[in-house]
Amino acid sequence: MDRKIRVLVAKPGLDGHDRGAKVVARAMRDAGMEVIYTGLRQTPEQIVQAAVQEDVDVLAMSILSGAHNHLFPRVMELLADKGASDVLVVGGGVIPEDDIPFLESKGIAAVFGPGTPTSATIEFIKANVKRR
Amino acid sequence: MPAKALPSALEAAASILRGDERALARLITGLEDGDPAAAGTLRALRGGSAAVGQLTAQVVGVTGPPGSGKSTLVDKLISAYRAKGLRVGVLAVDPSSPFSGGAILGDRIRMQRAEAGPGGGLDPGVFIRSLASRGRLGGLSRATAQSARALEAAGYGVVIVETVGIGQSEIDIARLADTVVLVSMPGSGDDIQVIKAGVMEIGDVFVVNKADREGSDRVVREIRAMLETGATLRQDLALRQGGAAELQPVLKTVAETGEGLPELVLALDARWAKLNASGELASRRARGAAAEARSLLAERALAELALLEPGLEEGLAMEIVRGEREVAEAAEILFSAIRK
Amino acid sequence: MGDTDKLRASVEAWRAGVDKSLAKHPERKASFETGSDAPVERLYTPLDLEGEGYAEAIGLPGEFPYTRGVQATMYRGRLWTMRQYAGFGTAEESNERYKYLLAQGQTGLSIAFDLPTQIGYDSDHPLSAGEVGKVGVAVDSLVDMEVLFAGIPLDKVSTSMTINAPAAVLLAMYVAVAEKQGVSPSALEGTIQNDILKEYIARGTYIFPPAPSMRLITDVFAYCARSVPNWNTISISGYHIREAGSTASQEVAFTLADGIAYVDAAVKAGLDVDDFAPRLSFFFNAHNDLFEEAAKFRAARRMWAHIMRERFGAVNPKSWMLRFHTQTAGSTLTAQQPDNNVVRVTLQALAAALGGTQSLHTNSRDEALALPTEASVRIALRTQQIIAYESGVAETPDPLAGSYYVESLTDRVEKEALAYLARIDELGGAVRAIEEGYVQREIQDAAYAYQKKIESGERVVVGLNKFQVPEGRPTGLLKVDPSVGERQAAALRALRLRRDGARVAAALRGVDAAARGDANMMPPILEAVRAYATLGEICDAMRAVFGEYRPGSTF
Ligand SMILES: Nc1nc2c(ncn2[C@@H]2O[C@H](COP(=O)(O)OP(=O)(O)OP(=O)(O)O)[C@@H](O)[C@H]2O)c(=O)[nH]1
């Protein structure tokens, strides 16, 4: 069986800074993953619907607007509603360290701050993705 | 005699029929991965649907050059069919990277809808799935046709398959779709994006998108001219069979604004009605299924060969190169190796 | 033997000598590159500038083609405007910060708006949840603008507003506030960013599709030419293009390509080029590669002068001059060892001053982490003050001119950018090139290549991939009070009860009618603003007619 890691790269919130998300998406592709890129201004509802329909192993969200404490937990809630809590969820962008424990308590597996090499994100995913 | 469905397959099929998106998504993943359990689920699902006469989705293939506006058109088609009360399933296929085997699948961007469905949440009547072509050079993944059938069986009345028109994919799309929409657009500058010759045959409906741009009328004329040439060649045959060769519709659209979309939907409806009334639908699908089975057979045979006699193929190839053997002979040897 | 031949001979001898000694004294690297990955030679001499007439290529400060600057005396006359971008939370809080900055010696205001404002949503819109007041100040209606500028006489400050898709609405609000202060629109000075093309390319706060967006922009040009003559009607921005990962040459190329598209649109709309072109302004990034960046600004000025004179036939010298604001590069700041960022900002600010900027924003050291604190903002401002008053670079125009290296860098940036402009013309102009995703793809390719070089260690970023130290969590970062959203929503509810509903409805019908026709949009927008229609309501009226932009995949 030919199992590929499928990742949804999403930008919740209103900020339009997608350089990081796009660089990470390319790096994931070059690491052999299948990346579904959904672009800017995704609502938590849209993100979760896409994660379910695309049956992804990983949901990677990037946000630079500061709305992470509002939007990330909402995504986690909706994933749980859909019985999709087994999706590995990671976050990135400009997220102050002080907020990370809170986000982790909501089920975000890891938060990658500015300057994280893409290889670190990819290794984390490969090590932590839940094989089904 | 067909194998009996496993209880787990029946369960999964029942969940999908109850509208469980996650179960459907899982099934497609299983089909992509070549999971035998998924094959069982698909059988159970289609069996269940066939029993209640639900295997009746119109499968529309949308293909054309990169950036011609396929996803935007699909987005508008989704809205049009939703307005008719049909549930819509979409498969958006993008090529895998030949280097890493990975892929970036970006068609969904254009098709996502923000507007709420009847329940207040997102519209549950639309299911969009992005697929990577996975190794089949330029072609569709093996799972594409199976996934289309899964969507049909899950109750999506229209199944739209978007593929980039490169390499092998046109042939594949013609096999799996009831209707193929070939999208083109006015080119930029001198290089006019006319559909490659040889691909014309698979088009059932021709769309010249981005008609808001200069040069769309010329593209329409060029396509018509090519179709007429083709038709003249076929005319004799058609006359002998007692009919005239009908020209495929060539339509202009501006997918961005929805202009020309009602006409496109009408053309698709007309084609669908005709396929059903003439009985051509069943024969076309049978042809497609046979072709699909043949390529699976070929794939299977090659896999078997690699398993049974590793290195045999390569050895024969070298003998051919050295002039010690002819190709036909080598094929004969391979064939008997499999038959053993 | 002429002088050139003599020089050529001696340079060749020098090269041969160096080549020989390389075995013993190898260079640090096999090849050297600028910050934008362009090759750097071992030596630059007058030979690199051969065939170039000084007068045509470089000229004098304040004269065509303005390579050396747009004013004759440059900073000997007046220093650049020191303009720190600020704004957060509510209008009251931002108003206080502006007053503080003015008291600190800042000479212009630069308003940052929150994302809902930038995208034309009211604070109580569902998509605004969690975003209100986060990256700038929330403005829902004229009420907020009145508070924002309370006690700040609008005829005494120049105000720059980072607002794009709804720029016409925010400009109308500014004019309306001025009216209430008894200040005539003709006395207003400032800038609205109003640059939608780079939003599609790089920044993402678009609302409408390109065609109606371009129309709104040319409507602002026309309106300001008549009524707000000292207003910079657009700030054509390479800043965000660079932040998205472009090279220096791409930054120049794509910015000027956007500029060409705006001028084209305005001329097509019937405006005389010399009526609006003098009010066009630009906005660039400043990165760490001091010489390449200074050269970039010089190249951009020279190119624009030619474009305006030759391509558009402008005859007013003011139309030829590329005036620009600069901001130091946020993307170069590291979250690791954030104090190092002060040094980066210094280099970048120096490049901007050497490149002849008209105004400058210096980033704060903690911007890679969160909104900057007051202390960080002060250091950032002090950085440019030290450059202005202590470094000596402001004492003569274009001090780098004549440097063989800088002049050849200037030529190279120009050459590469011209090649891009030619390609974009072939594709049918900037709007089309953006719709096709061409511009975005070029930038993404550069961004990805850059990232790979950092990860491989080929490119060193101090503190990030070399010279790291174990670090604790940074502290003392400014946070926005999460209740801003509720306060704004409550204020909106109160406003909707208080205002004259019939007047609002009539004004919004006016906006709708103008959008459907082709009259200038500014007067009906101004009327709606005066009636206290909200930003969201006005934008919704336009959305209903114009539709909304939806980006495609650009991989
Ligand atoms: N002017 C114009 N642009 C259009 C039209 N339809 C689509 N576009 C634009 O064309 C670009 C490509 O559209 P897509 O729908 O992503 O095209 P696609 O064929 O699906 O592209 P790939 O999946 O990448 O091959 C986008 O920028 C669209 O906005 C149209 O009718 N007119």
Ligand SMILES: [Mg+2]
């Ligand atoms: Mg597409």
